Amino acid sequence: MNTENLSTKKGLIIGLANDSSIAYGCLRALYEHGCREIIATYQSQKAYSYVKAACDKLGDIDLVEFNYSDEKSIEKLFDYVKEQFGKIDFIIHSMAFADKDSLHGKITDCTADGFTKSINISCYSLISCCRYAQKIMPDGGSILTMTYLGAHRVINNYGIMGPIKACLETTVKYLAAELAESNIRVFAVSPGPIATRAASGINHFDDLIEHAVTNSPMKRIVSIDEVGNLSVFLIDNLSSGMTGQTIYVDAGYFLMG
Numbered sequence: 001m002n003t004e005n006l007s008t009k010k011g012l013i014i015g016l017a018n019d020s021s022i023a024y025g026c027l028r029a030l031y032e033h034g035c036r037e038i039i040a041t042y043q044s045q046k047a048y049s050y051v052k053a054a055c056d057k058l059g060d061i062d063l064v065e066f067n068y069s070d071e072k073s074i075e076k077l078f079d080y081v082k083e084q085f086g087k088i089d090f091i092i093h094s095m096a097f098a099d100k101d102s103l104h105g106k107i108t109d110c111t112a113d114g115f116t117k118s119i120n121i122s123c124y125s126l127i128s129c130c131r132y133a134q135k136i137m138p139d140g141g142s143i144l145t146m147t148y149l150g151a152h153r154v155i156n157n158y159g160i161m162g163p164i165k166a167c168l169e170t171t172v173k174y175l176a177a178e179l180a181e182s183n184i185r186v187f188a189v190s191p192g193p194i195a196t197r198a199a200s201g202i203n204h205f206d207d208l209i210e211h212a213v214t215n216s217p218m219k220r221i222v223s224i225d226e227v228g229n230l231s232v233f234l235i236d237n238l239s240s241g242m243t244g245q246t247i248y249v250d251a252g253y254f255l256m257g
């Protein structure tokens with residue numbers, strides 16, 4: 001893959017919790033392809049030491065605390081990015097949240113508050129990112145979010161996150177259509193199951209992994225580095241003719257009925 005021009009790209013990665021995070025796989029892949037000017041976020045002081053230790057293995061990454069709660073928090077983050085870089089070329093939005101009751105309970109028991117909080121953090125935050133991104137992406141760029149197959153099929157124990165990821169994927173299509181005039185391309189990346197901190201909140205997550213290994217055509221799961229490599233391609237000019245898709249990186253599991 002000719003990714004020489006990644007060394008000139010600048011961007012923001014939202015959602016590092018530790019060195020198992022999908023966001024970290026993206027950061028590592030971008031870094032390995034020459035991209036150095038990256039601002040990455042962690043959610044809280046509790047996460048900082050894990051994120052810092054992981055990032056120190058790569059180099060001097062600008063780490064910023066960011067806890068999405070409202071429009072103001074994202075405005076503050078983008079003000080900082082603008083201050084540091086002026087303009088950017090990519091954003092990786094790799095965050096999702098559902099409280100335990102909403103995630104583990106039946107869909108019919110999900111409260112309006114639980115649903116609203118989850119869709120706000122997991123989906124609306126992408127819309128906010130795109131709004132602010134437009135102001136600091138004058139030359140166009142790529143915006144990626146992370147989704148899951150549970151948007152399309154009923155996956156055991158994925159619960160309320162299924163409908164929320166479905167909303168996220170459709171949001172990506174509309175954002176892609178809207179932002180195309182600014183040459184901003186928007187994608188949903190759909191990895192297969194990977195053992196991360198967020199995934200540990202899903203009941204019987206090991207069963208999902210086992211099912212993926214047994215039933216995917218490639219008979220394995222994917223690594224965060226493979227998700228990262230796909231992100232590199234979607235940020236690179238090599239993918240310049242694409243926008244709006246949900247792209248699977250799941251060892252072919254999505255093909256199977």
Ligand SMILES: NC(=O)c1ccc[n+]([C@@H]2O[C@H](COP(=O)([O-])OP(=O)(O)OC[C@H]3O[C@@H](n4cnc5c(N)ncnc54)[C@H](O)[C@@H]3O)[C@@H](O)[C@H]2O)c1
Nearest residue numbers: 015016017021022043067068095096146193194196197198
């Ligand atoms: N792990 C999987 O199997 C898998 C598969 C497909 C898609 N995904 C998606 O990938 C994305 C990243 O998850 P991950 O698996 O790397 O887990 P992770 O726990 O490493 O990352 C999730 C991140 O979301 C952040 N986050 C949650 N609420 C936040 C808030 N209010 N403000 C700021 N940040 C917040 C957390 O701090 C964390 O860094 C999520 O959208 C997830 O749904 C995960």
